[in-house]
Amino acid sequence: MxxxxxxxxxxxxxxxxxxxxxxxxxxxxxxxxxxxxxxxxxxxxxxxxxxxxxxLLPTPIQLRKEVERLPETVRDLPTEQAVRAFVADLNARIVASLRAPDGPRLPLRRADPEAAVEAWRGHRAAGTEALRRARDQEPPVPPPPEPPAPPRRPWWRRRARPN
Known part of the structure; x- marks a missing residue:
């Protein structure tokens, strides 16, 4: 038991x-x-x-990576004001990290909003140029539609064929 x-x-x-x-x-x-x-x-x-x-990385390393990836990050933003707001937010987080360091001490610089806007404009210009080229190309001519098949008559309406 x-x-x-x-x-x-x-x-x-x-x-x-x-x-x-x-x-x-x-x-x-x-x-x-x-x-x-x-x-x-x-x-x-x-x-x-x-x-x-x-x-999992410390804050200074995360911020450095964000600054490095800034052109790719702002590429899809819709307006210049959105790009500037994103860079201002990133710079505010960098300044906060410099004032109260958390993790290893690394040299951090604030991101340049003008350089980010220029990179954004350059990407937009390249994108609009590609769209313009695609629009200027002639669209492919679709093949003519096949004529519809004649409707089949029901079996009870078909005439018997002579032998």
Missing amino acids: RYESAVEKAIREAAERGAFDDLPGKGKPLPNLADADENWWIKGYLRREGMPSDA
């Missing part, structure tokens, strides 16, 4: 009923057992959630 808690009893009864048979992953090794990295679970969570691994 041994003591069996309510949880152990429920597990035993479920196993006797066969509730644990045919579970997904049955007979397969547990993932990440050989991984010596202590943050394996964080990396797995980020991968499952579709988040970039840059979220």
Whole structure:
């Protein structure tokens, strides 16, 4: 005789009923057992959630990467005011990081809003030029539609053919 808690009893009864048979992953090794990295679970969570691994980086490194990727980031913004607002927000975060450093001390410079706007304008001009070239090309001529097939007569209206 041994003591069996309510949880152990429920597990035993479920196993006797066969509730644990045919579970997904049955007979397969547990993932990440050989991984010596202590943050394996964080990396797995980020991968499952579709988040970039840059979220784990210190703030100064994240800001430097954002400054490097600034032309690609502002490329799809609709207006010049949106580009300037995005650069102003980035610069405000850089200044806040410089005033109260968090993480390694790295040289950070604010982003130049004029350079970002010029890059945005250059991309827009290249895009409109490509659209203009595509519009100037003659559209392909569609083939003429096939004439519709004559409607079939129902079998009860068909005349018998003479032999």
